[in-house]
Amino acid sequence: MLTQILVMAGVSGVCLSGDTVGETRVPGAAQAGATIQELMAGRVDPAADALWDSVATIVSAKGIEERRPRTAAEWKAVRLQALTLLETTGLLAMRGRRVTDKTAAPGPGELSAPEIQRRIDANHEAFVGFASALRVAGQQALAAIDARNPQRLMDAGGVIDTACEACHLTYWYPMPDSSAAAAKP
Numbered sequence: 001m002l003t004q005i006l007v008m009a010g011v012s013g014v015c016l017s018g019d020t021v022g023e024t025r026v027p028g029a030a031q032a033g034a035t036i037q038e039l040m041a042g043r044v045d046p047a048a049d050a051l052w053d054s055v056a057t058i059v060s061a062k063g064i065e066e067r068r069p070r071t072a073a074e075w076k077a078v079r080l081q082a083l084t085l086l087e088t089t090g091l092l093a094m095r096g097r098r099v100t101d102k103t104a105a106p107g108p109g110e111l112s113a114p115e116i117q118r119r120i121d122a123n124h125e126a127f128v129g130f131a132s133a134l135r136v137a138g139q140q141a142l143a144a145i146d147a148r149n150p151q152r153l154m155d156a157g158g159v160i161d162t163a164c165e166a167c168h169l170t171y172w173y174p175m176p177d178s179s180a181a182a183a184k185p
C-alpha cells in the first residue's frame with residue numbers, strides 16, 4: 001500500500017480508471033473535506049433531482065405535459081447535472097471520508113453515524129462498489145443526454161434510483177422488511 005502513495009499536497013487524490021472509482025492516493029486527504037452527508041445533501045441529491053425532474057409525463061386537468069429537455073441550453077444544463085452526479089461518486093469513494101459531522105440522533109429506522117462509519121470502514125471495497133454502481137448509472141444518463149434521448153434518460157433515472165437505494169439500504173436504514181422503502185426521506 002505504502003508504495004502506492006503519491007504525495008500531492010492540496011490535491012483531492014481521487015483516481016478514476018475505467019469503471020472503477022476511488023483509489024485514495026493521499027491517505028487521510030478526505031479528513032478535512034466534505035462529509036458523505038454533505039456530499040449527499042449538496043451534490044448527489046440536487047443533481048439526481050434535476051435529472052429525475054428533467055423527464056416526466058405530467059397528467060393534470062390541463063392535459064398531458066411531456067416534460068423533457070428540448071433546447072440546447074436545457075440539454076446542456078441536464079448534462080452538467082449528470083456530470084456532477086457521476087463525478088461526485090469519486091469523492092464518495094475516497095478512503096477516510098467521514099460520514100457526517102452531525103451529532104443529531106438518527107431518525108426512526110436509521111443507523112447512528114458511528115455505526116454507519118463502522119460499516120463503511122469494515123469493508124471499504126464494498127462501499128466503493130456501491131459508489132461505482134451509481135457512477136455507472138450516471139454514465140448511462142450522460143450517454144442518453146449525449147444521444148438526446150429522453151426515454152433512455154428516463155430509464156437511466158430508474159437505474160440511478162436503484163443505485164441510491166442499494167447503498168442506503170446497506171448503510172443508512174437497513175431493514176429486512178418492506179418498511180425500508182417508507183423510510184426514504
Ligand code: HEC
Pocket residue numbers: 036037040041044045048092099100113116127130131134160161163164165167168171172185
Ligand atoms: C455509496 C453509498 C451511497 C450512494 C450510492 C448514495 N448514498 Fe445517499 N447516503 C449515503 C449514506 C451513508 C448516507 C447517510 C449519511 C448521513 O446522513 O449521516 C446518505 C444520506 C443521504 C441523504 C441525507 C443527507 C442529509 O442531509 O442527511 C440524502 C438526501 C441522500 N443520501 C440522497 C441520495 C441520492 C438521491 C442518491 C442517488 C442519486 C444517493 N443518496 C446515493 C450513502 C449513499
